[in-house]
Amino acid sequence: MATIYDVSIMAGVSLATVSRVMNNNTKVSDKTKQKVLDAMQALGYRPNTIAQSLASNRSNSVGVLVSQLDGPFYGPMMTEIETALRSANKHVIIASGHSDEKQEKEGVEFLMSRGCDALILDVEAVSDQYLIELSQGSTPVVFINRYIDAIKERCVYLENEMGGYLATQHILSLGHKALAYISGPLFKLDARDRLQGHKRALAEFNIAFDPELCVESNFREFGGSDAMEHLLSLNKPITAVVCANDQMASGAISVCLARGLRVPDDISFIGYDNIPFPQYISPKLSTVSNPINEMGKMAARWVLQQVYNDKNVVVESSFQPELFIRDSSQALALSNVNANTP
Amino acid sequence: MATIYDVSIMAGVSLATVSRVMNNNTKVSDKTKQKVLDAMQALGYRPNTIAQSLASNRSNSVGVLVSQLDGPFYGPMMTEIETALRSANKHVIIASGHSDEKQEKEGVEFLMSRGCDALILDVEAVSDQYLIELSQGSTPVVFINRYIDAIKERCVYLENEMGGYLATQHILSLGHKALAYISGPLFKLDARDRLQGHKRALAEFNIAFDPELCVESNFREFGGSDAMEHLLSLNKPITAVVCANDQMASGAISVCLARGLRVPDDISFIGYDNIPFPQYISPKLSTVSNPINEMGKMAARWVLQQVYNDKNVVVESSFQPELFIRDSSQALALSNVNANTP
DNA sequence: CTGTTAGCGCCTTCAA
DNA sequence: TTGAAGGCGCTAACAG
Numbered sequence: 001m002a003t004i005y006d007v008s009i010m011a012g013v014s015l016a017t018v019s020r021v022m023n024n025n026t027k028v029s030d031k032t033k034q035k036v037l038d039a040m041q042a043l044g045y046r047p048n049t050i051a052q053s054l055a056s057n058r059s060n061s062v063g064v065l066v067s068q069l070d071g072p073f074y075g076p077m078m079t080e081i082e083t084a085l086r087s088a089n090k091h092v093i094i095a096s097g098h099s100d101e102k103q104e105k106e107g108v109e110f111l112m113s114r115g116c117d118a119l120i121l122d123v124e125a126v127s128d129q130y131l132i133e134l135s136q137g138s139t140p141v142v143f144i145n146r147y148i149d150a151i152k153e154r155c156v157y158l159e160n161e162m163g164g165y166l167a168t169q170h171i172l173s174l175g176h177k178a179l180a181y182i183s184g185p186l187f188k189l190d191a192r193d194r195l196q197g198h199k200r201a202l203a204e205f206n207i208a209f210d211p212e213l214c215v216e217s218n219f220r221e222f223g224g225s226d227a228m229e230h231l232l233s234l235n236k237p238i239t240a241v242v243c244a245n246d247q248m249a250s251g252a253i254s255v256c257l258a259r260g261l262r263v264p265d266d267i268s269f270i271g272y273d274n275i276p277f278p279q280y281i282s283p284k285l286s287t288v289s290n291p292i293n294e295m296g297k298m299a300a301r302w303v304l305q306q307v308y309n310d311k312n313v314v315v316e317s318s319f320q321p322e323l324f325i326r327d328s329s330q331a332l333a334l335s336n337v338n339a340n341t342p
Numbered sequence: 343m344a345t346i347y348d349v350s351i352m353a354g355v356s357l358a359t360v361s362r363v364m365n366n367n368t369k370v371s372d373k374t375k376q377k378v379l380d381a382m383q384a385l386g387y388r389p390n391t392i393a394q395s396l397a398s399n400r401s402n403s404v405g406v407l408v409s410q411l412d413g414p415f416y417g418p419m420m421t422e423i424e425t426a427l428r429s430a431n432k433h434v435i436i437a438s439g440h441s442d443e444k445q446e447k448e449g450v451e452f453l454m455s456r457g458c459d460a461l462i463l464d465v466e467a468v469s470d471q472y473l474i475e476l477s478q479g480s481t482p483v484v485f486i487n488r489y490i491d492a493i494k495e496r497c498v499y500l501e502n503e504m505g506g507y508l509a510t511q512h513i514l515s516l517g518h519k520a521l522a523y524i525s526g527p528l529f530k531l532d533a534r535d536r537l538q539g540h541k542r543a544l545a546e547f548n549i550a551f552d553p554e555l556c557v558e559s560n561f562r563e564f565g566g567s568d569a570m571e572h573l574l575s576l577n578k579p580i581t582a583v584v585c586a587n588d589q590m591a592s593g594a595i596s597v598c599l600a601r602g603l604r605v606p607d608d609i610s611f612i613g614y615d616n617i618p619f620p621q622y623i624s625p626k627l628s629t630v631s632n633p634i635n636e637m638g639k640m641a642a643r644w645v646l647q648q649v650y651n652d653k654n655v656v657v658e659s660s661f662q663p664e665l666f667i668r669d670s671s672q673a674l675a676l677s678n679v680n681a682n683t684p
Numbered sequence: 685c686t687g688t689t690a691g692c693g694c695c696t697t698c699a700a
Numbered sequence: 701t702t703g704a705a706g707g708c709g710c711t712a713a714c715a716g
Contacts, residue, residue: 003693003694004693004695014702014703014704015693015703016695016696016702016704017703019694019695019696020701022694023695026701027701028701028702032702047694048396048457048692048694049455050694051692051693052695053392053708054390054392054396054692054693054695054708054709054710055693055695055707056694056708057708061435069417069418069420069421069424070418070420070421071417072414074417075410075413075417078411078436079410079412082411086452091435091456092437093433093434095424096421096424110433113388114403114433115391221618225622253622253624254623277563277592277619280563280567280595281592281596281624282599282600282624345708347709347710357687358686358688358689358711359686361711362685362686364710368686370685370686371686374685374686389709390708392709392710393708393711394710395692395710396692396694396710396711397709397711398692398711398712399692399711
């Protein structure tokens, strides 16, 4: 592999000059620049990024830590991050934290020790305080899916409370009064916010929140199934179920269908996230959007702007959820008020 | 940030000794080792991986190139790769090739220029020849989801032909004779192999392959929908549809349901891949497994073994698909032979 | 077992 | 505009 030294010899210039044309910071005369370019071409020269990093104290890499690599979220988010960053010739190093405090911290440590120029974190288990301290360190950090007031300028987040409100409001405006709620894990901020939005809508419609009809689950399909089994075992009237994400909604619906309940005739459902798959199931799931891909893009832009001084990008930090009404929710018919109470 | 130099001063030893205890290659007396460890602890020392890489000519990073970052595949695969590699303190750099030859080659270039110690590639558009040449270069490369005879020892792949055979054989053994097939893009090897398995099963049951009932699609949900619309527009009897992946199957099923066809009563379906989601839809999708996560793990192990000399791992290169019979396929009843012909 | 001494390939003042 | 020279933090012979 040719080095900068080989190039300098061949072009008859100094190392410094070669370095200059590579980074075209300083002025180099067109003539020498051309000589250097020719030499590079001839030798098939490729700069050694490791050496560049060591000398310049910049790795051109940004670390991304997400809670989990699989599932419908991480992919779209990564797609945007990778695209945005690679077009600026930066690369992405990934790690996952598994929603566990220890693992999340280890992931951060790991990425920092790799000399990342910046970190994009989608973490759930670590405390606000930890993140605040982290953001005071020398490595710039931006957070996805998290809002911390003290460092809000580095948070890219969805208005989850509003989303929870929208979902429930939609159901209520359809005339439903006997609602159940399947929540995500309440140690996660988004789950708490969505639930809070749910409660706000209930209050607005003067409907009491029944803690027994609110089940805390895990954001997974099987979690939704389990929660639904539990809800049905209560033998309370339920005409609609608001789910904190689409995956749980799908799991819950599958349980109902298996028991012969018709959706939405006997029981309505609404999810959250608007992931692609449930748009292809029967019935198509009503839901609230979660533009995770846009948020990934924004986080990448934040890094480009703050760390790599790209002046051409604007960053938006707050995203609004949007209601998508499809086929799993319908107006309450008198006939089904007690549909699933024996 | 403390450097190795600071540690050496504090511990009262040389740079080399500090380096030695870090890499514990050579023997160091317990006493000095402890002094060094203490000093490291006291200074909160973290080795600079960039400098390590430059000096050792090893980046401890492995590049992973996949065709797409979103969708139900990449996640599980990455999960395993990241877990396996991180536990060996290696990191993964990702890039995506979007099933496009140019982008795939760029991705490879990109990862190589980042000094990756090895590459794990899940590429579809580049030629066998290109990959053969690539594997002769100095950077070790392993391929997922691809079988090339000349370099089979670095291929981790699924027996797709067998999977295609199994799926179709299941349907045929249920008595179906009027089968349609929704294929993936035929420039992709896995799509071709699955189709070939399909044909083999047909031949075994003495059923002619009808090209008109074989639609080439794109492995996506909406592609499955489009393909199904087309098939139905043919007004030919169809009692079962074999789909080259679960996503297309889901899209196709949604079209049928929307038209009032009952699945599986009027028409049976089988997919391929066994992704989680269709297990929660109605009807639960029969399918063939594609252990992409296992394949990711194997690729990572291959790297650990070949590049980082880990003797404790064994690598398996060929994976067998397995049939999962669920609710979307059922025995042909005489009543539905012409179900969807008007 | 430990220290000395060159680099790894490149960037970046400082002079010229 | 260009060149010389000193690192960046660490590894890897080579001695001792």
